[in-house]
Amino acid sequence: MSRVSTATVDEVAVVAAPDPFWNRERRLGVGITVIGLLATFVFGALAESKTARFTLSADASGAALSINGQVGTILFGLFTVAVGVIMLTGKARSWQTLLLCLGILAFVLSFLCWQVAGKFMPLVDTLDGSLEYALPLILGALAGVLGERSGVVNVAIEGQFLMGAFGAALVGTLATSVWAGLVSAMVGGLIIAAMLAVLAIRYLVDQVVVGIVLNLFALGITGFLYERLMQPNALKYNQPPKMPEWKIPGLAEIPVIGPVLFHTNLLVWLALILVPVIHFALKNTRWGLRTRAVGEHPTAADTVGVRVRGLRYVNVLLGGLVAGAGGAYFTLVSTGAFNKNMTAGAGFIALAALIFGRWTPFGALGAALFFGFAQKLAYYLSVAGSPVPNQFLNMLPYIATIVAVAGLVGRVRAPAADGVPYVKS
Amino acid sequence: MSTDVAETPAKPAPPQKEDSFLSLFLKNLWSANTVTVTFLSIFLALVIGAVLIVISDSEVLSKFSYFTARPSDALNSSWDLISQAYSDLFKGAIFDPAAFQAWFDGTGTWQAAFGPISETLTYATPLVFTGLSVAIAFRGGLFNIGGQGQAVIGCVLGGVAGFAFSLPAGIHLIVALLFGLIGGALWGFLPGLLKARTGAHEVITTIMLNYVATLFLGWLILQKGVQDPNRSDAISKAIKSTAELPALPSPLRVHLGIVLAVLVTAGVAWLINRSSFGFELRAVGVNPPAAKTAGMSVAKTYTLLMVVAGGLAGLGGAVQVLGTADKLTAQVAGNIGFDGLLVALLGRNKPWGTLLAAILYGALRAGGNLMQVDVGISLELVTVLQALIVIFIAAPALVKAIFHLRAARSARLGTSLAKGW
Numbered sequence: 001m002s003r004v005s006t007a008t009v010d011e012v013a014v015v016a017a018p019d020p021f022w023n024r025e026r027r028l029g030v031g032i033t034v035i036g037l038l039a040t041f042v043f044g045a046l047a048e049s050k051t052a053r054f055t056l057s058a059d060a061s062g063a064a065l066s067i068n069g070q071v072g073t074i075l076f077g078l079f080t081v082a083v084g085v086i087m088l089t090g091k092a093r094s095w096q097t098l099l100l101c102l103g104i105l106a107f108v109l110s111f112l113c114w115q116v117a118g119k120f121m122p123l124v125d126t127l128d129g130s131l132e133y134a135l136p137l138i139l140g141a142l143a144g145v146l147g148e149r150s151g152v153v154n155v156a157i158e159g160q161f162l163m164g165a166f167g168a169a170l171v172g173t174l175a176t177s178v179w180a181g182l183v184s185a186m187v188g189g190l191i192i193a194a195m196l197a198v199l200a201i202r203y204l205v206d207q208v209v210v211g212i213v214l215n216l217f218a219l220g221i222t223g224f225l226y227e228r229l230m231q232p233n234a235l236k237y238n239q240p241p242k243m244p245e246w247k248i249p250g251l252a253e254i255p256v257i258g259p260v261l262f263h264t265n266l267l268v269w270l271a272l273i274l275v276p277v278i279h280f281a282l283k284n285t286r287w288g289l290r291t292r293a294v295g296e297h298p299t300a301a302d303t304v305g306v307r308v309r310g311l312r313y314v315n316v317l318l319g320g321l322v323a324g325a326g327g328a329y330f331t332l333v334s335t336g337a338f339n340k341n342m343t344a345g346a347g348f349i350a351l352a353a354l355i356f357g358r359w360t361p362f363g364a365l366g367a368a369l370f371f372g373f374a375q376k377l378a379y380y381l382s383v384a385g386s387p388v389p390n391q392f393l394n395m396l397p398y399i400a401t402i403v404a405v406a407g408l409v410g411r412v413r414a415p416a417a418d419g420v421p422y423v424k425s
Numbered sequence: 426m427s428t429d430v431a432e433t434p435a436k437p438a439p440p441q442k443e444d445s446f447l448s449l450f451l452k453n454l455w456s457a458n459t460v461t462v463t464f465l466s467i468f469l470a471l472v473i474g475a476v477l478i479v480i481s482d483s484e485v486l487s488k489f490s491y492f493t494a495r496p497s498d499a500l501n502s503s504w505d506l507i508s509q510a511y512s513d514l515f516k517g518a519i520f521d522p523a524a525f526q527a528w529f530d531g532t533g534t535w536q537a538a539f540g541p542i543s544e545t546l547t548y549a550t551p552l553v554f555t556g557l558s559v560a561i562a563f564r565g566g567l568f569n570i571g572g573q574g575q576a577v578i579g580c581v582l583g584g585v586a587g588f589a590f591s592l593p594a595g596i597h598l599i600v601a602l603l604f605g606l607i608g609g610a611l612w613g614f615l616p617g618l619l620k621a622r623t624g625a626h627e628v629i630t631t632i633m634l635n636y637v638a639t640l641f642l643g644w645l646i647l648q649k650g651v652q653d654p655n656r657s658d659a660i661s662k663a664i665k666s667t668a669e670l671p672a673l674p675s676p677l678r679v680h681l682g683i684v685l686a687v688l689v690t691a692g693v694a695w696l697i698n699r700s701s702f703g704f705e706l707r708a709v710g711v712n713p714p715a716a717k718t719a720g721m722s723v724a725k726t727y728t729l730l731m732v733v734a735g736g737l738a739g740l741g742g743a744v745q746v747l748g749t750a751d752k753l754t755a756q757v758a759g760n761i762g763f764d765g766l767l768v769a770l771l772g773r774n775k776p777w778g779t780l781l782a783a784i785l786y787g788a789l790r791a792g793g794n795l796m797q798v799d800v801g802i803s804l805e806l807v808t809v810l811q812a813l814i815v816i817f818i819a820a821p822a823l824v825k826a827i828f829h830l831r832a833a834r835s836a837r838l839g840t841s842l843a844k845g846w
Contacts, residue, residue: 203820220808227803228481391644398633
């Protein structure tokens with residue numbers, strides 16, 4: 001049985017580059033320089049010489065950071081080039097990640113200056129929207145972290161979202177309680193997770209196959225019940241209350257960040273708290289050590305007395321609860337009613353965030369926020385009438401993930417036993 | 426399946442006398458062999474589907490409230506509903522005796538009598554291609570989840586070639602089909618190359634490319650020159666008649682694509698079982714290091730395999746556009762890529778098995794349409810049935826446990842063991 005992972009494919013491994021000159025940093029440097037030149041000359045030439053206003057509120061009013069669009073575009077473009085050149089010299093290896101982030105940030109800012117020239121972009125609204133788009137992605141990716149760090153591939157995040165969204169709408173309406181809705185959303189995620197766990201761990205079915213089929217199953221069953229119950233009688237079955245927004249006095253007054261982080265709903269806080277909690281638990285608790293052991297080397301874990309299958313069951317089910325809560329976002333926070341296939345591939349973006357974030361909670365958070373920002377930006381640009389088609393911005397998460405797994409921007413490595421059922425010998 | 430590992434442990438058979446043919450047959454009938462498990466999986470899925478039909482019908486459900494007083498009411502009405510739903514499923518997919526009767530009486534047309542079969546084959550046609558795409562990749566140890574994206578690109582290139590070029594009939598059709606094939610092949614080449622060169626897992630890259638393809642299609646059909654100038658919504662110009670796959674007279678929809686599908690199935694069967702590339706891909710699928718030791722280039726095989734798989738799915742997309750859809754819309758490829766995955770699993774990654782599985786799925790879909798119109802049971806039930814069938818097929822141990830099946834003599838019924846990322 002050959003093990004194939006993203007990290008190394010023994011039989012097709014690229015020979016470790018013997019040429020030390022074109023190391024990873026220089027290759028990245030080339031990339032950053034190229035996009036910097038693109039920003040400087042192409043974006044710069046296209047940008048209008050009008051003021052770009054980034055307002056610090058949710059609309060056009062109030063204080064704003066203003067800059068001439070063309071100047072800003074070229075300035076940030078040149079900054080990107082500079083970062084790229086520094087990386088090319090190969091003298092700043094220890095600052096590699098920081099430089100990479102800086103380069104990409106400057107590129108994004110250059111792009112924004114081009115697009116916003118002559119218009120305004122409300123920062124609070126942008127951040128708020130990014131976080132809102134990112135919310136289900138964070139929870140979905142965390143569900144993936146829980147399962148995959150213990151060695152169970154979870155492609156069924158989409159299905160867990162759908163069941164969660166459906167459960168939240170149905171029970172939330174019947175009980176006229178948003179909290180009952182949230183709980184049943186988690187139960188909905190749990191149902192799919194339980195099916196995944198039993199089929200993958202007990203019956204050793206290929207986990208990717210199970211995931212894909214469970215997605216389809218969830219799509220079918222929620223669509224079926226939607227058409228049979230909710231469509232004919234929406235008032236009775238499909239009008240869940242929306243999740244209230246709470247304001248923390250004091251903190252909510254902080255400019256920009258305040259209204260985004262401290263005047264929001266419980267689900268956002270839940271997601272943002274779960275990230276450090278899971279990070280800490282994975283690193284420092286007995287459960288975390290065992291999870292990582294089972295995900296990397298189940299035989300060794302079994303030898304020292306860890307119940308491999310039991311732990312995997314627990315983790316997959318926990319993941320189901322978290323992903324189900326992510327599903328609640330769609331009905332209790334976003335739209336306020338269930339609709340057929342309403343998650344529309346968000347589960348797969350969450351999967352992308354998980355992989356892009358290298359199977360770590362904070363990585364997943366960062367990736368989810370990045371993807372959320374891309375989505376919000378796509379929305380903003382389509383409303384603002386930008387010539388850049390929003391479909392291409394929406395492709396960003398997927399392309400970024402392909403680039404990441406192909407090792408163009410550092411290698412991502414899955415837990416060694418991810419997706420390999422454990423059979424006690 | 427090439428990656429069969431987790432096989433049901435076959436007990437060492439005790440020495441026994443030669444059985445008669447009949448008793449051997451009966452013994453095997455209730456053992457966990459491929460055919461029995463397949464039929465029982467379909468049966469189990471239909472049973473669960475029946476439960477869903479009943480519990481989602483408020484009228485029937487209300488009769489269960491006085492079940493203890495008069496159980497016959499609830500049972501009869503449930504039975505009526507289920508039997509009507511499933512007989513519709515049959516009538517819509519295979520044949521409706523009433524339509525045949527009408528044809529013989531002279532009151533109906535032969536088109537009406539053969540309508541259900543035509544619908545079944547129409548839905549099955551693209552699934553054959555996408556199913557074969559997944560199946561051949563599986564045999565080489567690759568999991569091509571990108572059938573959807575490859576089919577979408579096949580739709581795009583086939584469709585654009587279908588309305589943008591002006592060529593004589595026949596040649597135009599071949600060119601459009603080739604465009605679809607090439608489009609899909611390119612979309613398969615990318616993950617194949619990445620897999621071979623960098624080890625990027627094809628499951629991840631193909632999932633991501635599916636969405637890239639769908640978004641690209643969504644953008645393209647709104648562009649000038651592609652979008653129908655008389656429409657404001659996202660729909661393309663119609664395929665020229667010279668590029669359409671010839672179909673039976675309307676209202677029958679079945680077209681030449683099904684013939685092509687059978688030919689391609691034969692071609693793939695030959696490719697896998699008889700050609701030297703097929704030998705290589707099977708060798709790589711079973712054991713890549715051994716294949717490498719034997720002098721085969723694993724990287725080359727992976728890349729070429731994904732090109733072939735992508736080309737098949739792309740051809741399926743082109744057939745869908747040129748045979749059934751006639752225009753590009755955002756939903757033109759429907760779910761044919763993902764359904765192809767299920768079809769391949771149901772067909773156990775064998776070409777002819779995939780063809781049969783595609784026809785079964787087409788039949789479920791066609792029958793589901795009638796069921797929706799007639800008894801108002803959502804078409805989504807069919808999706809549930811399709812998913813359930815594959816769940817049971819993929820977990821033969823589950824079916825075996827439910828029905829207390831005997832272990833099969835040739836224990837070939839393993840599940841494919843996961844490979845992870």
